[in-house]
Amino acid sequence: MQVGRSRKLEPGSWSIGIYAGRSPLQLAPLPKIINPVLTAWDVKDIPAQYVADPFMLQSGSSWYMFFQVMNAATRCGEIGLATSRNGLSWQYQQIVLHESFGMSFPCVFRWNDDFYMIPETAQAGAIRLYRAVAFPRQWEFVRNLTEGKYADPSVFFFQKRWWMFACPSTQHDVLCLYYSDSPTGKWVQHPRSPVVSGNNRIARPGGRVLPWNGGLIRFTQDCYPTYGKQVRAFRITELTPTTYREEEAPESPILGATGNGWNGFGMHHIDIHYAGNSRWLACVDAIS
16 A cells, blocks of 8 residues: 555645665655655645655654644744654644744754754744643743754754754855753854855755764755755764864765656755664655
8 A cells, every 4th residue: 555645736845755764874765655745735724835844753652743834824934743653654733833933944852751842943033942741732932042043953962962053044054063961951152163164065954963873964955056955964973062073975965856746856854763673764855
């Protein structure tokens, strides 16, 4: 049985798909999956223009996916929720977070038995932290982590510290790095930050940083010659409170435009998880 939706997408519309593979850097669509698995057509509680920026996690026997839903009426992004029993077939549930400003890139994670989310809130002029009061549907604002208009803040845990990449430039060509002892604590800008400057091919975050084989993989949007063309992967070879080094992975780019269909024009986001049995599962987005 094939899983997915075949509703026709409007040209230039973002939607969400599922990829899988034996290596997190060599993923592809599954034969039984008809991508995209989520589109604006699935959203029933607001008029949706598109869906994008998916992040997922597994809790118990269920998978939960959070993503941007662009409200066609307000032109503001809101955060939607979909659920799955197997990570392959997804059912849209509802909008779970919205503000008076636009939101996207809902980086969701678990810490100390609580669920947290750091969405992009550049329109609010700060990076904002939210906590689930009734996971997965109810969230509350905790605090601003740092002031400024940052795109796509991506948080991860490594060597007893929390780290965060974020892009402060509307040209998609600068990448800043912060670290903290806890997600709710004080965030300090790394002395090597910005770790990328003046390069829109490797700066803007393209998904969650992935711990793999004892190291880290950073995913980035390649925004040349236009926004949202492909996703590149970098191995972080050194990360301490005073040093930072990375090198592009041989497999990079790992996602890109196919020239036709749901991902004909570009792909710009990936969130990868180990699903057991030597299999990796990823939610991705693409523009037709």
